[in-house]
Amino acid sequence: MGVLEMKNIRKSFDSLQVLKGIDLEVKKGEVVAVIGPSGGGKSTLLRCATTLEKIDSGSIIIAGETLVSTSNSGLTHYTDKKKLQEIRSKFGLVFQNFNLFPHFSVRRNITEALIHVYKKSREEADAICDSLLAKFDLSSKADSFPCNLSGGQQQRVSIARAMAVNPEILFFDEPTSALDPELTSGVLKVIRELAEEKMTMVIVTHEMAFARDVADKIVFMDGGVIVEQGPDVISNPCNERTREFLSKF
Amino acid sequence: MSQLSSTLVQLASGLRFTLGIFFLTLLFSIPLGLLVARGRMSKNKIVAGLVRIYISVMRGTPLMLQLLLVYFGPYYMFGVKLADLDVGPFKYRFVATVIGFSLNYAAYFAEIFRGGIQSMPVGQYEAAQILGFNKAQTFFRIILPQVVKRVLPSVTNEVITLVKDTSLAQVLAVTEMFTMAKNLASSQVSVVPFIVAGVFYYVMNGIIEIVMNRAEKSMNYYS
Ligand SMILES: Nc1ncnc2c1ncn2[C@@H]1O[C@H](COP(=O)(O)OP(=O)(O)O)[C@@H](O)[C@H]1O
Ligand SMILES: [Mg+2]
Numbered sequence: 001m002g003v004l005e006m007k008n009i010r011k012s013f014d015s016l017q018v019l020k021g022i023d024l025e026v027k028k029g030e031v032v033a034v035i036g037p038s039g040g041g042k043s044t045l046l047r048c049a050t051t052l053e054k055i056d057s058g059s060i061i062i063a064g065e066t067l068v069s070t071s072n073s074g075l076t077h078y079t080d081k082k083k084l085q086e087i088r089s090k091f092g093l094v095f096q097n098f099n100l101f102p103h104f105s106v107r108r109n110i111t112e113a114l115i116h117v118y119k120k121s122r123e124e125a126d127a128i129c130d131s132l133l134a135k136f137d138l139s140s141k142a143d144s145f146p147c148n149l150s151g152g153q154q155q156r157v158s159i160a161r162a163m164a165v166n167p168e169i170l171f172f173d174e175p176t177s178a179l180d181p182e183l184t185s186g187v188l189k190v191i192r193e194l195a196e197e198k199m200t201m202v203i204v205t206h207e208m209a210f211a212r213d214v215a216d217k218i219v220f221m222d223g224g225v226i227v228e229q230g231p232d233v234i235s236n237p238c239n240e241r242t243r244e245f246l247s248k249f
Numbered sequence: 250m251s252q253l254s255s256t257l258v259q260l261a262s263g264l265r266f267t268l269g270i271f272f273l274t275l276l277f278s279i280p281l282g283l284l285v286a287r288g289r290m291s292k293n294k295i296v297a298g299l300v301r302i303y304i305s306v307m308r309g310t311p312l313m314l315q316l317l318l319v320y321f322g323p324y325y326m327f328g329v330k331l332a333d334l335d336v337g338p339f340k341y342r343f344v345a346t347v348i349g350f351s352l353n354y355a356a357y358f359a360e361i362f363r364g365g366i367q368s369m370p371v372g373q374y375e376a377a378q379i380l381g382f383n384k385a386q387t388f389f390r391i392i393l394p395q396v397v398k399r400v401l402p403s404v405t406n407e408v409i410t411l412v413k414d415t416s417l418a419q420v421l422a423v424t425e426m427f428t429m430a431k432n433l434a435s436s437q438v439s440v441v442p443f444i445v446a447g448v449f450y451y452v453m454n455g456i457i458e459i460v461m462n463r464a465e466k467s468m469n470y471y472s
Binding site for chain 1: 390
């Protein structure tokens with residue numbers, strides 16, 4: 001069974017249908033890259049999977065827990081508040097623009113949820129924080145504030161923050177799009193390392209070379225549907241729309 | 250000279266009430282303002298509408314009128330005689346002053362807080378939600394500290410205005426500093442008590458500016 005199972009997801013904003021029946025399965029340890037032109041619904045898909053948006057119909061199962069399902073009679077039902085909190089502890093999300101907490105130091109950005117949501121002791125939380133900072137090459141930055149870090153460092157902190165709570169799956173929405181080109185490599189390196197450790201990840205990205213290298217499965221999305229998916233979508237696209245999109249890179 | 254020193258002593262005794270109104274108003278109006286701001290942003294249309302009317306009335310009518318209403322209202326509307334009542338060590342006229350000021354300033358603070366809260370990027374809420382923070386934790390740990398930084402300059406303005414507004418308590422015959430100054434000026438046939446009172450107000454606001462500047466600086470560690 002997959003860590004993430006999304007079936008027949010439909011989502012509209014007012015009259016605009018943004019997701020038109022998406023099926024996506026992500027297995028444990030799998031890295032899925034989602035590519036496609038902007039406006040195609042990639043962010044919306046991630047936001048639905050991470051409870052930031054509610055779907056109109058379909059079903060989402062995360063780590064074996066049903067977040068939402070649509071019955072045969074067409075009623076879409078989300079799980080209760082308590083279960084929702086539990087499911088939220090199973091995934092992390094890395095935003096395009098980081099969304100670090102500016103008033104907290106790097107350390108506190110990473111430990112705050114561990115201490116106040118996951119009820120870990122300060123010592124435990126600090127230990128988790130220190131090992132993540134070491135791993136992400138940020139050890140000297142524990143006491144810095146986000147505004148004093150480069151964009152690349154901020155994004156690595158935000159990945160550390162998401163990893164700290166030990167999620168079963170990590171979502172990335174264009175993690176390098178807000179960065180200057182010379183800062184992207186450090187972030188991509190960190191994601192690559194996570195992939196080598198068999199972290200389950202779904203990554204929306206425009207970095208085609210990176211996606212091809214790191215992903216076990218590529219999903220090409222356009223116009224609210226998955227046009228094609230598979231391990232070789234980038235190196236060997238079948239669909240005309242995919243080819244046209246890839247020709248721009 | 251002895252007249253000046255007796256002026257000082259008497260104004261200082263009025264200063265007790267001025268400071269009392271000032272601090273008690275801040276104590277009550279800031280939390281109340283936060284509550285009113287939340288009500289104003291409520292998804293419940295009735296709550297939001299009522300709060301909106303409350304803010305509009307509080308800001309749209311003279312504070313002096315509101316003070317009179319709080320003081321005399323219970324008697325004229327319900328025949329309840331509170332005017333002679335003592336609440337602990339305080340006369341009702343003083344209590345009514347603090348209630349009136351708190352209700353009024355809560356409305357102003359609410360609008361400042363609302364502006365600050367609504368200026369927060371939605372990404373802060375989303376990041377907090379994904380990390381599992383509940384609504385209260387998100388508000389008090391993530392949002393509010395940043396809002397405080399954003400609204401501090403506007404709050405300083407209100408606090409300075411409040412110092413000067415305390416003189417309005419004279420309509421309820423609270424013997425705060427301004428009332429004292431007025432009485433002394435007429436008995437001494439001199440403007441000196443007014444000038445001294447002016448210096449007192451000015452010094453108070455000077456202290457407030459220093460304190461608030463410090464507070465702003467202390468939050469400069471992030472942007
Ligand atoms: N909150 C929203 N309200 C209305 N329309 C939205 C909202 N979010 C996204 N959309 C629309 O949904 C479509 C898909 O957007 P998005 O998921 O951001 O695409 P992508 O991430 O692939 O660029 C776009 O047309 C966008 O304008
Ligand atoms: Mg997007």
